[in-house]
Amino acid sequence: MSATSYQTLNKGELTQLLDIAREAIRGHFSSGLPKSPEYSLYGRKLLAPAACFVTLEVNGQLQGCLGSTAAHSPLVLEVHNKARASAYQDRRFMPLTEEQLSQLTIEISVLSTPEIIDIDSEQALVDFLAQNKLGLILADNHQQALFLPQVWKKLKSPTNFIKQLKLKAGWSADYWSKTMTVKTFDVTSIKGKYY
Incomplete structure (x- = not known):
């Protein structure tokens, strides 16, 4: 990901990423297979490859945090995948439960190139x-x-x-x-x- 796209993500684009993470987590509790983001809904900056971390907290306590330092996939897909992984695959924590959702906060961090x-x-x-x-x-x-x-x-x-x-x-x-x-x-x- 170029420094330009990293620096120009605006509040609206970041909010879209937060919505993607919410949907990725919500999909785990609904019936059927979780859906990947619909690319046609997003602009070019969110479709560009980018590295990110998704951090989950329940009642202010860390519940999961996974990500990548290298850009492999479109940012919307990275956020989707890392949100699910942070919720259910971070080995340091028990998988997120439906009862925890009311106290859950999600933080998405889009990384510059290290x-x-x-x-x-x-x-x-x-x-x-x-x-x-x-x-x-x-x-x-x-x-x-x-x-x-x-x-x-x-x-x-x-x-x-x-x-x-x-x-x-x-x-x-x-x-x-x-x-x-x-x-x-x-x-x-x-x-x-x-x-």
Whole structure:
């Protein structure tokens, strides 16, 4: 996805994506097979390939969050698929139930293309993040972990942000490697209630 389409998604287009996520989740509880989005209803920006994450919360507690950092499919299809996956396939949580829908909020994050930044130490990364509250991907030795920029609301310190991301990847809190790859990205996002 180009930086142009990432930056020009407007409120109406983001609202359409939120509606797609709601329908994807709703389809699980209705009879018959879930329907994919009808492409003819959407403009070219929503039909362009784009990467996204869909985050679900019930009563303010994380209930599911899955996505991709690379654009593989039209954005409308990515949102549809990631909403269903977040609701029913995130292994960290029990599948979403119908009783939870009244307390459900959905957040869709459309990612910019992650960019590798040249960081030679953890302290350099701390210094960079102190000035740039971006999404972060750390990768090394076939392991990686990602935090969306929204995680800054809960983990305000760059040191703690990095530490928690390393733990998420399965490394120790003090792990650092000369071969660590650091990527940053931003998102355009929208959050709304299921009902």
